[in-house]
Amino acid sequence: MTSVSLPPKVQRIDPQANAVLTTPYDRGADEPTWYQSSFAASAQNTSDTSDVVNLALNDSQVPLQPFVLYHDDFLKVLGPNPRLKVIAKEETYPFAHEAGVWIPETREVFFTSNQFYGDAKHHHRVIRISKIKLPLYSDTTADDDEGLYEWETITPQSPILTGNGATNWDDGVLFCQQGSGSVPGALIYMSPKPPYATKTLLNNFYGRPFNAPNDVAVLPMDGSIWFTDPDYAQLQSLRRFHRLPNQVYCFQPITGSIRMVADGFVRPNGIAFSPDCKRCYITDTEAYDGLGNNIARAAATIYVQDVVEQTSPSGEVSFYLANKRVFAFADCGAPDGIKVDLAGNVYSGCGDGVHVWNPSGTLIGKILVPRGVANFCFADPGTIILLNETRIFEVKCAARGALVQ
Template identity: 30%
Template sequence: MLDKDFLVLDDRFRRYAMGNVHIEKLWTGSRWAEGPAYFAAGKYLIWSDIPNDRLLRYDETDGSVSVFQTPCYNQNGHTVDLEGRLIACEHRGRAVTRIEHDGSRKILADRFEGKKLNSPNDVVVKSDGSIWFTDPTYGIDGEYEGDYAVSEIGACNVYRIDPSNGGVTAVITDMVRPNGLAFSPDEKILYVADTGLTHKPDCSPDIRAYPVNSDGKGVGVGRRFVTCDQGLFDGFRVDVHGNIWSSAADGVHCFTPDGKLIGKILIPEVVANVTFGGRKRNRMYICGTTSLYSVYLNTQGALRPKV
């Protein structure tokens, strides 16, 4: 018997939504929860509470929650790099940074062609060590999630940081407000959500799919992959089967690799982002507006392919 909060739209979803498994509310108290990243070695999750300018830490061993870092430059999205270090998108810092093994903060990118970045939002590390991130204006649109400023670049792009020399290149320039992003399991497709509806009323709330070039350093022409039927897509993750698990206004939407919406995990708050964690990578952590939720699924988060 499936929990009432699993909405089955296609029988294929029953493969992933297990019976007698329930959505758990782990903690509440955020103003805008975002940016979850799981650290397997420490058995803990960190996530952002952007307006409160803090990172929170959930300890999987005992269920406790503590403040991991404050202030934190109004960090938003996070990921873990090939060496287990935290990569962060800073709204107020207007930078992508890395926490080194000794705890120091290293700026990886804060400018493009000599101009300040807007406010990096979400980030992913490819198997070659390159870092790909989105740069909309949400952190400089006002004072709530960062510091108000006028965009120096005048556009919102997706960028790549080269692992060999730290160079920053624009890889996608045709989106209104690029937001969440993830690679397919084989890294042949880069998926990117466009939340431009917040600024442009005719912008479709899509996840777009971009074919990755053969050299792995850029992408080809993108196409509409899926459109959100409840609010906007924000952050999302891909599982080992190539399914996309995306945030939305009513919870988490699951799409097959061919773009079919097969089911939803209903959450009583707007969801901003998700990630896979746990010993088997089969526990989905869900950042609702004010709360952290989790649910076990019969699938696992995709691993980077070996180079």
């Protein structure tokens, strides 16, 4: 690795020094000891930096050095002047948790909240859908610049019960509905414009209800919809029983056919395809028990499989997955939402922010966000929107999302 000058908001982690630790440590799925140093960069010569750390956490939530460099390839992702800033916040409930779908025409990002008690008296848990509008230009470098950005909660024409992950589909937003009680898990399309009309595309596997569809991606070659289905609805008491294993499915909306395409996961979660659509990345978040706890010895793993074309005797072309193998393991929390950039680098929301691996599975960098990121999305070229429960962050860098043109 060559020695190059770094932008001021970037800190380097020396691989050699990181390989052998000389100070006491006892890490589970928590943040490493150097994590706090990113908040206290201006007080490196101070013996006690706790006040600096607390000030940063309580103010803008933006570390002084949020970009962590493990390999110089990360500089190509960051560009010469990477920035991270808060663009929206809401302290009363976890409004920004999952989905993250960029609609270029309206410059809006749609996202879902985490579960919260909408009616504390009856302990009725709800998930809200919101959107945030990005300004056309933003030249400011302020760490907290929410005044330029507008966000609002929306109400779909028909309810999307406990929505979670989502993706772009048919000029709108395709949500994973986890369901609750007698309401089944489903894939639901929503128009991105008022009155936000909805349409259910799929809500069962040959009569057997899904567990809790979690995240979804579209394979461009044939328009098929691929989604994960872990058992978080049962773990969080949204549903009493699950009727299927935790698996990954492929749905073809043109024909209505539904196939199981991958198993062997404890809790399959995020899903994304490589830029050339020859690889499919699926995260396993066994380390998240669904109740707010981290399990240090559980899977926090990204798996990769080859996308293989198959032609039937009748000439119908379909795709399946083969050669499942480990791609990466997250050192903090678990890899939740997952995206890929045009260079093939893989991004995933983890317990301390967003981790970035090169196509070979080597960790090249992190974008630190206090208390982590569940999901995120690429927007304009060089813009990433991060969802952090009570805050939304905007990253300005050099990367471009693989499926955002």
